[in-house]
Amino acid sequence: MTTTATPRAQQGFVPTPRATLTPRAPVPAPTQRGAPAIDVRDFGFAYGKREVLKNLSFSIERKAVTAIIGPSGCGKSTFLRSINRLNDLIPGVKHRGDILVEGTSVFAPSTDLVALRQRVGMVFQRPNPFPKKIFDNVAYGPTLNRLVTRRDLPDLVERCLRQAALWDEVKDRLEESGTGLSGGQQQRLCIARALGNQPEVLLMDEPCSALDPIATQRVEELMFELKKDYTIVIVTHNMQQAARVSDYTGFFDRGELIEFDETERIFTKPKHERTEAYITGRFG
Amino acid sequence: MNRRTLRRAFSNLMVGLMMGAVVAALLPLIFILLNLVVKGAGSLSFAFFTQTPAPAGETGGGVVHAIAGTLMIVGMACLIGLPVGIAAGIYCAEYPTSRLTWVTRFVADVLNGTPSIVVGVFAWTWIVATQKHFSALAGSAALAMLMIPMVLRTTEELIKLVPNSLREAALALGYPRWRTSLGIVVRTTLPGIVTGSLLAVARIAGETAPLLFTALGSQYLSYNLNQPMAALPLTVFTYATGPYEEWHQNAWAAALVLILVVFVLSIGARLAIRRGFDLNG
Numbered sequence: 185m186t187t188t189a190t191p192r193a194q195q196g197f198v199p200t201p202r203a204t205l206t207p208r209a210p211v212p213a214p215t216q217r218g219a220p221a222i223d224v225r226d227f228g229f230a231y232g233k234r235e236v237l238k239n240l241s242f243s244i245e246r247k248a249v250t251a252i253i254g255p256s257g258c259g260k261s262t263f264l265r266s267i268n269r270l271n272d273l274i275p276g277v278k279h280r281g282d283i284l285v286e287g288t289s290v291f292a293p294s295t296d297l298v299a300l301r302q303r304v305g306m307v308f309q310r311p312n313p314f315p316k317k318i319f320d321n322v323a324y325g326p327t328l329n330r331l332v333t334r335r336d337l338p339d340l341v342e343r344c345l346r347q348a349a350l351w352d353e354v355k356d357r358l359e360e361s362g363t364g365l366s367g368g369q370q371q372r373l374c375i376a377r378a379l380g381n382q383p384e385v386l387l388m389d390e391p392c393s394a395l396d397p398i399a400t401q402r403v404e405e406l407m408f409e410l411k412k413d414y415t416i417v418i419v420t421h422n423m424q425q426a427a428r429v430s431d432y433t434g435f436f437d438r439g440e441l442i443e444f445d446e447t448e449r450i451f452t453k454p455k456h457e458r459t460e461a462y463i464t465g466r467f468g
Numbered sequence: 469m470n471r472r473t474l475r476r477a478f479s480n481l482m483v484g485l486m487m488g489a490v491v492a493a494l495l496p497l498i499f500i501l502l503n504l505v506v507k508g509a510g511s512l513s514f515a516f517f518t519q520t521p522a523p524a525g526e527t528g529g530g531v532v533h534a535i536a537g538t539l540m541i542v543g544m545a546c547l548i549g550l551p552v553g554i555a556a557g558i559y560c561a562e563y564p565t566s567r568l569t570w571v572t573r574f575v576a577d578v579l580n581g582t583p584s585i586v587v588g589v590f591a592w593t594w595i596v597a598t599q600k601h602f603s604a605l606a607g608s609a610a611l612a613m614l615m616i617p618m619v620l621r622t623t624e625e626l627i628k629l630v631p632n633s634l635r636e637a638a639l640a641l642g643y644p645r646w647r648t649s650l651g652i653v654v655r656t657t658l659p660g661i662v663t664g665s666l667l668a669v670a671r672i673a674g675e676t677a678p679l680l681f682t683a684l685g686s687q688y689l690s691y692n693l694n695q696p697m698a699a700l701p702l703t704v705f706t707y708a709t710g711p712y713e714e715w716h717q718n719a720w721a722a723a724l725v726l727i728l729v730v731f732v733l734s735i736g737a738r739l740a741i742r743r744g745f746d747l748n749g
Contacts, residue, residue, distance in 0.1 A: 270640055275565065301642035308640075312633040315656050325641040374637070381641060 197230055197278040200269070200291065221246035221385060221415040222267065226281035229259070229266055231274060236262050238439045239281075244432070249407055249416045251430035251447065253423060255462065258436040260419040264387050266290070267417065268304040269297060286384055302329045305378030309390040311370030313362030313377070318354050321362040321373055325381035340380065348376035349406050368399025375406065379414075386410065388418040392425065404429050423463055427451050435459045504727060508720035516721060520689050527714055531722050533689040534703040537604065538729065540691070541683055541699055542673050544608035549615035550665055556616070557623025557661075562649050564628075573624070576617035587613050588678030596682055604690075604697035607683030611672040618671065622664030626657045666737050670730045676701035700726040 220243035229237035236259045244250045252260045265271045267283055269290060283290040285304060302325070313321050322341045326332050332340050341358075345351040350372040354365070362373050371391060378386060388407075392400040407416055407429050420426050426433055427447060434444040435458075443450060443459045454460045515530050522529030556576075560569045591610035596602055630653050638648040654661070679685075685702040686695075700722055707719035 268640060270636060273636075273639070298642040298644060301640055306640040308633055308636065310633055312631070312637045314634065314637065314652060328647070329642055377637075377641065 197228070197280050200272055200277050200279050220244055221286060222417070223284040223287075224281075225284065227263075227266070227283055228280035229262055229271070230278045232276040232278075236439050237266070240441050241281075242434065242441060242444045244415065244417060246415050247411055247413070248431040249411050249418060249429050250432040250434065251426035252417065252419045252434050252436060253421075253426050253462070254436035254442075256421075259439040260436050261389055263436070264306075264389050264417060264419050267385070267387055268301050268306055269295075270306070272297075298329070302331075302381050303383055304385045304387060305381055305383035306387045307371070307374050307378055307389065307391045310394045311367055311374050313365070313370050313373050315361060315363050317359050318362050318365070318373060319358040322376050322380040325377060329381060331382055344376040344379040345373075347379055347410065348372045349402060349409075350376055366399075368395050368402060371395055371399065371403060372406065375403070375410075379410075383414065385415045385417065388416065390419055390421060393421060400425075423451075435462060437462070501727070504720060504724045507717075508722075508724035511717045511721035512724065516718075517725075521687050521718075529718075531698075531700070531703055531718065531725065533686065534698040534700045534722060535725065535729070536689060536691075537683070537686070537698040537702075538673060538700045538726070540693065541604050541607045541679070541697060542611065542669060544605065544693060545611035545615060545672060546665075546669060548608060549612035549668075550619060552612075553616040553619030553668075554623050554661060554665070557620040558627060558649065558654060560620065560624045561627035562653070572620070576620045579613070579617040580621065583677075584610075584614055584675050585677035585681075588681040591678060592681035602682060602684035602696040604683045604693045604695065606681075607679045607697070607699070608693070610678035610682050611675060614672050614675065614678065615668045618668040619665055622667070623657075623661050626660040626664065627653055629660075630656050662737065666734050670734055673730050673733075674701055674726060676705055680705070700729070 222244035224240050224242050224244070227237060227240040228235065240263065252263065254260050262271060266279070267285065267290065271277050279291055282292070285300070288300075289295060290300060314324065316324075319338075319341055322344050323337055326337065326340055342351060342355075345354060350369060353369060354373075362370065365373060371394075375386075375391075392403050395403065404425065407418070410416060411431075418426075418430065430447045432444070433447040433450040435442045435450065435454075435456075437458055443454060443456045445455075450459065451463060454463065513530075515528060517530055517535065518532050519528070519530035520533045521531070556572060560572055563569055587610050591606050591613070595606040595609055599606070634652060634656065635648055638652040639645070643651065679699050679702050683699055683702065684696040685706060686698045688698075690697050704719050704722045704726065707715040707722060710716070710719075
C-alpha cells in the first residue's frame with residue numbers, strides 16, 4: 185500500500201474509491217471452496233479523522249451465523265456496513281486493508297458496487313419496505329439485477345416469501361402496499377426482499393431491535409433456517425440473542441476486535457477479561 | 469375555584485381563541501366568494517363561456533377568449549416551469565452539500581420573494597422588447613419564472629422528508645444512485661410534488677402584473693402563442709377599469725370564472741392523485 189504524506193494517525197489510509205456503477209456487470213466467479221466466506225484483512229475505517237475500526241483481521245465462516253456484539257459506538261454497524269460499502273454515502277470516509285467476500289475484494293477500485301450489493305444482502309434495524317406493492321418489494325432486486333426472466337419472477341417472489349416465512353400471511357394481498365403490514369411482517373418482507381437478490385451473504389443490523397418478542401422469535405427461527413443456504417452476519421445488542429442464534433461471535437470494543445471464537449466458548453469461557461465483563465453485564 | 473375548574477376554564481378559553489382565529493381566517497375568504505357569486509353569477513350564461521366579447525357598449529358576449537388564453541398561457545408556463553423546477557428541486561435535495569445547491573437555493577429564495585411585477589418587467593425587457601411585440605409566450609415565460617422557485621423549494625423540502633433508511637434499502641439492493649433517487653425517493657414523494665405543483669399553478673393562474681407587460685391582452689380568440697393573448701386576470705383588469713356598467717358586470721363574472729377554473733383544476737388533480745397513488749398514500 186502506498187503511504188502518501190498524510191498527517192498524524194492517518195498513515196496507511198486511502199480515500200475509498202468511487203466505484204463504477206453499472207447494473208449489468210458480469211456476476212463474479214462462483215464460490216471458492218475452502219476459503220472463508222468473508223475474509224477481513226487488517227481492516228481499518230475512519231470517518232474523516234475519527235478512526236472507528238482498527239486493524240481487524242478475522243474470517244467469517246460460510247453458511248453459519250456470525251454475531252458481532254459490543255457496546256454502543258464500538259464500530260459494529262460500521263463494520264457491517266463496510267462489507268457492502270454502504271458507508272460510501274458518508275463524505276470523507278477512509279479505509280485501510282481490505283475485506284474479501286468469497287475471494288473478491290470489496291474495496292478494490294475495480295469493484296462493481298451493484299454486483300457486490302447483489303451478492304451481499306442487507307436487513308436493517310428498522311423495517312424499511314418500499315412504499316410499493318408487496319410483490320414489487322421482493323421483485324425489485326431480481327428485476328434490477330436481471331437475475332430471472334419476467335416469466336419466472338412470480339415463482340422467485342413466492343420462494344423468497346416462503347423462505348422468509350411470510351408467504352402464508354401475504355399470499356392473498358401481494359398487490360397491497362408493503363407499508364400496510366405489521367412491524368414484524370415488514371421486517372420479514374425486508375428479509376424476503378434481500379433474498380430476492382439471491383445473495384451469498386446476508387448482513388443483519390440489529391434486525392430485531394424494533395420488534396416485539398414474538399416477532400423476534402420468528403426472525404430468529406428464520407435465521408436458523410436461512411443459514412443452510414446463506415452466510416449470515418448479525419450485529420446485535422442483545423447478548424441472549426447472539427447466544428441463541430449464532431455459531432460464532434466476535435466481541436468488538438472501541439473499534440477493535442477483542443475476541444472472536446465459537447459462540448459457546450465466548451459465552452462460557454471467554455479468554456479476555458473485557459469480553460467477560462461485557463457478557464456478564466458489568467459494562468457496556 | 470379549585471385547580472381543576474381553573475384548568476378547564478383556561479382550556480376552554482384557548483380553544484375559543486383558536487376557533488376565533490380560524491373564523492377570522494375564513495371570513496374574508498367566504499366574503500370574497502359570496503361577493504363574487506352575488507355580483508358575478510347573474511352575468512354567467514352559456515354565451516359567457518362560448519362567445520368572444522361584444523363590441524363596447526353592446527350587451528351580451530363572453531370571455532371564451534380569456535378562458536382559452538389563461539389555459540394556454542398557464543399550460544405553456546407549466547411545460548417550461550414544472551420540469552425545470554422539479555428537476556432542480558431533486559438535485560438540491562440529493563446533493564445537499566454541492567456548491568451549486570447552495571447557490572440555487574439562495575437564488576430560489578430571492579426569486580420567491582420577488583414581486584411578480586418585477587418579473588413582468590424583466591420578461592418585457594428580455595423577450596417583448598427584443599422581439600418588438602407582445603406575446604403569450606413571453607407571458608408564459610414570466611409565469612414559469614414565478615413557478616420555478618416555488619416548485620423547486622417544495623420538491624426539495626418534500627424529498628428531504630423521505631427517510632434515509634428507504635434510500636439505504638434501495639442502495640443495499642444494488643440500485644445505482646440515480647435509480648434510487650428517481651425510482652424510490654421521487655416515486656415516494658410524487659403525490660406531494662403534484663400537490664406542490666398544483667399550488668404553484670393555482671397561484672400563477674391569477675397573476676396579472678406579469679401578463680400586463682407580456683401577453684398584453686386581446687379582444688379576440690387566438691391560438692397563436694407568438695401573438696398577444698387574452699387571459700382571465702387581464703380581462704378582469706380591463707373590464708373592471710373600463711367605463712361601462714356591462715363591463716363591470718363582466719369583470720365580476722370573469723373573476724368568478726377565474727376562481728372556478730383554479731378550483732376545478734385543484735380538485736380534479738387531487739382526485740387523480742388519490743386514485744393513482746393509493747399505494748404511496
